Amino acid sequence: MRVLVQSEAFDAGAELNRFSAGHSGVGAVVSFTGVVRDSDGDLQEMVIEHYPGMTEKAITKILEEAMSRWALADALVIHRHGPLKTGDQIMMVATASAHRAAAFEAADFLMDYLKSRAPFWKKEVTDAGSAWVEAKDADEDALKRW
Amino acid sequence: MNVVYFAWVRERIGLPQETVETSAATVNDLIAELKQREERYAAAFADTSALRVALDQELSDFDAPLAGVKEVAFFPPMTGG
Numbered sequence: 503m504r505v506l507v508q509s510e511a512f513d514a515g516a517e518l519n520r521f522s523a524g525h526s527g528v529g530a531v532v533s534f535t536g537v538v539r540d541s542d543g544d545l546q547e548m549v550i551e552h553y554p555g556m557t558e559k560a561i562t563k564i565l566e567e568a569m570s571r572w573a574l575a576d577a578l579v580i581h582r583h584g585p586l587k588t589g590d591q592i593m594m595v596a597t598a599s600a601h602r603a604a605a606f607e608a609a610d611f612l613m614d615y616l617k618s619r620a621p622f623w624k625k626e627v628t629d630a631g632s633a634w635v636e637a638k639d640a641d642e643d644a645l646k647r648w
Numbered sequence: 649m650n651v652v653y654f655a656w657v658r659e660r661i662g663l664p665q666e667t668v669e670t671s672a673a674t675v676n677d678l679i680a681e682l683k684q685r686e687e688r689y690a691a692a693f694a695d696t697s698a699l700r701v702a703l704d705q706e707l708s709d710f711d712a713p714l715a716g717v718k719e720v721a722f723f724p725p726m727t728g729g
Contacts, residue, residue, distance in 0.1 A: 536729055551655055553721060556705035581728065593729060613729055619707070621721075622728035623655035634656050637725035 503569060505561045508551065509584035514594050517580060521596045525575045530602035532609045533594045540588040544629040550592065552583040564615040565627035568597070571611070572604040579612065581622065602615055614644045649714070651678075653692075655721035657699065673703050675710045678720065692722075699711040700725055 504512050504521075506512070514535050522531045538548050540646040568577055574597055580594040595612045599605040652665040672678035679696065682689045693699070701708050703723040714720070 513696050553652075553654060553702070553705070553723070556721070559705055560707075617729035618726055620728040621654070621702070621723065621726055623724065624727045625655070625674060634724065637726045642725070 503562075503565050504579070505558055505565065506578075506580040507554075507557050507561070508580070508582060511582070512580050512591065512594070514591055517578070517594065518596060521576065521578050523599065525598050527600055528598045529600050531598045532602070532605040533597075534609055535573055536588045536592040536594070538586045538588050545588050546627045546629065548588075548590075548592075549625045549627065549632075550583045550586065550625045551625065552581075556621050557581070557583075562615065564612060565613045566576060566610050566616075568608045568612055569607060572597075572599065573581070573605060574599050574608055577608065577612070579616065581616065581620065583622065599648045600637045614641075614648065618645060619643050625638055626629040630636040649717060650679055650719045651682075652719065652721045654721065657692050657722050661688050670714075672714055675708065675712050675715060675720065678714060679710070689696070698724060 514532050533584065563579050565579060576598045578596040586592060595609050597605045597608045618637065618641050624631055626635060649668055650665060653661050653663060658664050670678055670681055672681055678712045679693050683693050700723055701710060703712060703717045704719050704725055
């Protein structure tokens with residue numbers, strides 16, 4: 503289990519290769535990478551604020567919950583903060599399990615919880631000014647699935 | 649206790665954190681005290697349904713007691729991922 507909260511860019515391919523290696527009995531590795539999207543074509547940057555200290559604790563708790571609910575061999579979360587540009591990788595999640603169902607479900611669970619329960623806040627800076635991204639009711643509702 | 653603010657709460661109040669001397673029993677009591685200070689606090693705490701609170705870096709509730717708590721954080725709903 504590994505949690506990385508950092509401002510620096512990461513190499514998703516290298517991280518996935520490192521994560522996938524060295525697990526005997528693993529038949530499935532699922533990964534998700536979140537990328538900065540320019541919805542309206544005028545994004546200058548996306549700034550991600552976080553709560554140092556709580557962020558690491560909250561993600562660890564979410565990972566521990568996933569490890570207890572699914573038969574995972576391992577799980578990884580990397581989440582960046584600070585100023586990012588369109589196309590930059592924001593975060594990645596990876597799960598490893600004997601079979602794909604557990605790996606897919608656990609990755610989906612991790613994404614839902616990271617979105618609404620890890621203390622990050624996104625601010626979009628556009629040509630028109632800057633605005634905090636508002637949480638969606640759908641994101642909160644997604645937690646009820648679990 | 650240490651009170652910290654994030655995202656638009658931080659911007660509205662104009663501070664990332666401050667030390668608050670208080671005998672407030674609950675988070676709601678602390679909010680009531682802060683709102684009386686100045687308009688910028690009243691504006692930030694006008695609608696607590698738009699806010700979340702963490703006590704010592706754990707998500708909590710507005711009616712939670714503050715006894716023994718060292719750090720209170722106020723912020724909008726999170727937008728990670």
